[in-house]
Amino acid sequence: MSNLRPGAPAARDLLDRVADDDDALHTPTGHDGAGVRGEVALPRRPFKRYFRETGWRHLVGIAVAIFAIFPLLYVLSASLNPGGTLLTANSLFSNLSIESYVELFTTPRHPYGAWFVNTLVIGLITAAGTVFLGALAAYSFSRMRFTGRRFGLTSLLVVQMFPQMLAMVAIFLLMVQIGDIFPALGLNTQVGLIMVYLGGALGVNTYLMYGFFNTVPSSIDEAAKIDGAGHARIFFTIILRLVAPILAVVGLLSFIGTSSEFVLASVILIDPEKQTLAVGLYKFISDQFSQNWSVFAAGAVLAAILPVALFLALQRYIVGGLTAGSVK
Structure with a gap:
């Protein structure tokens, strides 16, 4: 820009527009239009591609977590059920009582x-x-x-x-x-x-x-x-x-x-x-x-x-x- 004459506004405006376009290219746009300079916005993946690459892993993880947590919840529910049998504990946390915990420490x-x-x-x-x-x-x-x-x-x-x-x-x-x-x-x-x-x-x-x-x-x-x-x-x-x-x-x-x-x-x-x-x-x-x-x-x-x-x-x-x- 040092070679441009002060009286050449057209050339100066052209360089400013090029710089603005370069900033817009390297700035990712968010919901509010803000971004980080130097980063390129990645396009959102289609749902089918997301599910094929990573989404199915989340489903497997959720299924494994449910498989591991359910027995723990069932045992905890059975411990709070004063019925004394597992048949009455089918409904999780339907009856809540600490009688079983008290009986543990009161039975000689x-x-x-x-x-x-x-x-x-x-x-x-x-x-x-x-x-x-x-x-x-x-x-x-x-x-x-x-x-x-x-x-x-x-x-x-x-x-x-x-x-x-x-x-x-x-x-x-x-x-x-x-x-x-x-x-x-x-x-x-x-x-x-x-x-x-x-x-x-x-x-x-x-x-x-x-x-x-x-x-x-x-x-x-x-x-x-x-x-x-x-x-x-x-x-x-x-x-x-x-x-x-x-x-x-x-x-x-x-x-x-x-x-x-x-x-x-x-x-x-x-x-x-x-x-x-x-x-x-x-x-x-x-x-x-x-x-x-x-x-x-x-x-x-x-x-x-x-x-x-x-x-x-x-x-x-x-x-x-x-x-x-x-x-x-």
Whole structure:
């Protein structure tokens, strides 16, 4: 524009119109005509194209959400229905009452509060022990080279392929004999049940942790060894902080599995005051002539609070802990 003479208004008007047209081309128009400079307005997709590309995914997501939420709503509705049967709970939230929740804590024959505390204690101790033992084994297999290392990894994985039901009789007889020598670790003791759980803590957990430990560069260990750190110090002060996601995942899975475990707990724990929620809640529906599904549903709703709270507290570790060790 510096080459134009001041007396050439026609050329100046032509340049201004070109600049205005260029701004209009790169400015998306909204409902009020406003836009952002430098962006191009994209045309609205036809409905058929939108449904073919992304719309059907929304329908699938809604269907899956309904499929997952409906049983939860049904159990919650059954827990608030004082009828005691599931047939009267077909109409969701038709009758609302907290009698079932009150009965959980007022029936001496069914000490729900003791079951809740027992489940919490056994689950947390077992989860902590599982994480600790699994982390020690995974660190050994990942960082140390010794004879039988590959055979040990394979054996841990193969042993987990056999269900615990195959060893039920052997575990029962073993607990009876241990109780004769050490009553605190024998049959009908919570410590004995925890020991049984910890005995099967290795296997898949160790293999899962082993894959995650391999993602931590070994150069970190070498640098710490140059500074004079041993395996114990490297493990407790460096490695455990770097593998926190997998520790949270294993702890969560262990707690949920222990809280919902029924077979071993029903065989080892005999006294009602020492039983867990999985065993205790079964008593509400085990008797054919005194089934109370409303109280059972109320107990199930309260029992789900612990796993859900733990899951929400550790959810930021779950995806990373499950996927980071799957790729070498």
